[in-house]
Amino acid sequence: MNRLKLKICGMTDQANINDVLSVGPDYLGFIFYASSKRYVKGLSADFVRQLTVVQKVGVFVDASLDDIKQAIIHYGLDFVQLHGQEQPDFVQQVKALNVRIIKAFGMAADFDWQCLRAYQEMADYFLFDTKTSSHGGSGEVFDWTLLQQYPLQVPYFLSGGLSLTNLVAVNTFDDPRLYALDVNSKFESSPGFKDIQLLKQIKK
Numbered sequence: 381m382n383r384l385k386l387k388i389c390g391m392t393d394q395a396n397i398n399d400v401l402s403v404g405p406d407y408l409g410f411i412f413y414a415s416s417k418r419y420v421k422g423l424s425a426d427f428v429r430q431l432t433v434v435q436k437v438g439v440f441v442d443a444s445l446d447d448i449k450q451a452i453i454h455y456g457l458d459f460v461q462l463h464g465q466e467q468p469d470f471v472q473q474v475k476a477l478n479v480r481i482i483k484a485f486g487m488a489a490d491f492d493w494q495c496l497r498a499y500q501e502m503a504d505y506f507l508f509d510t511k512t513s514s515h516g517g518s519g520e521v522f523d524w525t526l527l528q529q530y531p532l533q534v535p536y537f538l539s540g541g542l543s544l545t546n547l548v549a550v551n552t553f554d555d556p557r558l559y560a561l562d563v564n565s566k567f568e569s570s571p572g573f574k575d576i577q578l579l580k581q582i583k584k
């Protein structure tokens with residue numbers, strides 16, 4: 381697991397973020413989706429913007445280009461994670477805002493792998509999450525054997541209900557395209573508050 385990058389997502393609280401940074405994540409995720417239990421709204425943009433020891437990822441679900449642009453400016457985002465049904469031409473417009481792109485897809489048995497081709501030139505990374513009506517943060521795991529059908533070379537984040545229990549099986553992955561692990565609800569004491577003791581066990 382050591383070669384893999386770590387993204388800790390759904391940060392909402394300043395003190396909790398300071399504790400989480402002691403775990404040494406590569407990426408911190410902030411949810412800019414009002415329906416989420418982890419909506420970033422109460423968190424100071426000035427505080428987030430001055431965080432430089434970590435890559436800051438804004439997570440959006442079918443947001444407008446202007447909302448994304450404002451969030452990039454105010455929170456100093458390095459990455460935009462597009463977690464909805466964003467089409468390639470829209471993703472290209474976000475990329476033109478001078479951020480790097482993580483394009484997320486909800487995995488299910490009938491997932492159309494060919495649809496990824498239209499995104500491969502503009503996405504720095506793909507992210508594979510479990511397909512649910514809540515878009516993300518469900519804590520549900522998808523069938524990882526589906527990834528055997530992934531046809532492209534774009535590196536990806538593995539996501540969807542990652543926990544201390546199922547992360548053990550990541551060691552069986554033999555896929556150099558697996559770039560990062562994205563942990564969220566299974567490492568919380570309550571939505572938006574990460575459990576530091578649980579997080580510390582990831583890198584053991």
Ligand SMILES: O=C(O)c1ccccc1N[C@@H]1O[C@H](COP(=O)(O)O)[C@@H](O)[C@H]1O
Nearest residue numbers: 389416516517518519539540541564565
């Ligand atoms: O966390 C949320 O509430 C959320 C809401 C809407 C879109 C994405 C969201 N989070 C992302 O969901 C995945 C998986 O989370 P979990 O481990 O299943 O809880 C993760 O990539 C978050 O970035």
